[in-house]
Amino acid sequence: MIRILATARTEFRIALRNRWVAISVILMALFSLVLSAAGSAPTGDLGVDRLSVTVASLTSLAVYLVPLVALLMSFDAVAGEVERGTLPLLLTYPVARVEILLGKLLAHLAVLTLAVVTGYALAALAAFRTDPASLAGLPALIRLTWTSVLLGATFLGAGYALSSLARRPSGAAGLAMGLWLGAVVLYDLGLLAAVVADNGGWFTTEAFPFALLANPADAFRLYNLAASQATAAAAGVGGAANTIPLWQSAVSVLLWPLLALALATAAFRKVTP
């Protein structure tokens, strides 16, 4: 435990010096403020409070931004140590590889949590200013916050796994961007195309819900939209949210970080310095 905390402290310090803390906090704050400003037009008509509307918009934002920031922070974690030549020495210390990864995860997750909380808090403040009834949306915001952190943990783990597989920062960066595009953008497009081609057949009724649950980003979106009252305010995947039980998306959101960490550990064990 001491070794994990020591690693986390050092990694957090490095993130601070590399401006990762500043970059991710400013990024989240900026996007959240832009979203709440842009979303201020259609208010009142939906019969829900402002904050719930904001949460629905923030969900769509987080699904792109949180994995991106997580992958940007993590792709260098192992490949960078290999390139700098710091890995052989580190591995001669009495510290297990999983402890090294957990330490890095803890530090990067702290940075991400800081960014997410700052961004969401600013958006919430903006909502409270225009609509005092926003208190009703607070549970949805809290839910969005912890699921965002878990989504971040999933993509941090995936980033470590890719970093271990690539062993070179440039290769790891390419793989990370590929994963982001694939999981967050192309996956949904693919599903959409399959649903259209299938025209209401077996895929749409049987496979489609599982395909959504199998992707951590979709599961995150499903869980937040299904649990929130603001489903009506969201389009796209939100429609599917009604057909999948809430506990199933919750399980997916909770299991993915563990799975990603297990993958990362397995990949890191294969790295010979």
Added chain:
Amino acid sequence: MTPTLKISELTKSFAGTKALDSVSLTVEPGSRVALLGHNGAGKSTMMKIILGLIPFDSGTVTVCGEAPGSPAARAQVAYLPENAAFHPALTGQEQIAHYLALRGEAPRKALPLLERVGLHDAARRRIGTYSKGMRQRVGLAQALIGMPRLLVLDEPTSGLDPVSRRDFYALLDDLAAEGAAILLSSHALTEVEARTDRILILSGGRMVATGTLADLRRMAALPVSLHVTARNGHATEIAAALPGAIRTGGDLRLSIPQADKLETLARITALGSKVADIDVVPPSLEDIYAHVSRRDGQ
């Protein structure tokens, strides 16, 4: 005494080429052992196997009675890699504090450690601003953490200035006196010659020579060189008494087999006051190393 490091019949191949071929050695507590060899002779491979960083094909390796790379072995072994590298964004103090924590020691010991390697003034500067020699000293500082029983040092003095090198070997002497076993590789043969107890020469993955410097001298049987300075005007008489000597002015140089050394010296002393001075130059480690490596076809 149980050896700190025991290797027998160690073999390791990379893609069909033997990097290490049936290598055996032991390192006792408190002994300083130098590992010599050309680039690619297998020194770094052997070190990485001792540290448990890479697996090996056959043979046995025990480090402090444990399997190499096991948590118990890692807790007792310190390593200084060739070209020690650290994260440039951290200060020397932060980096050492981190390594201290990983070994379960108090991070506040970082400053005294850096002081011991002469980095006290730069402790709060980022490692990115350090020179190569300073990074090497950070590497040395981390190798001193927690009284290791075995130190594996890969070219520890590369990048150090002559004074730092002397300080470094003085540190090693202290560690060895406390019972630590030291295995170091180096290309700087003159310093190894003076500051280590035993020498191992690897060539093409095989151990071609092992022993103290005196053992190696005997084994190589290289000629001893004698340097005689004649008193004014007596050079010709001395040259006559020493057939085979090469004369330059009043100086005579003579190369003789090891076995003839004492007899030749007796003949020179018999010349009495005609001789101003004598120097006996035994073959240096460099000569022995070149001899052993050449014999091995390198």
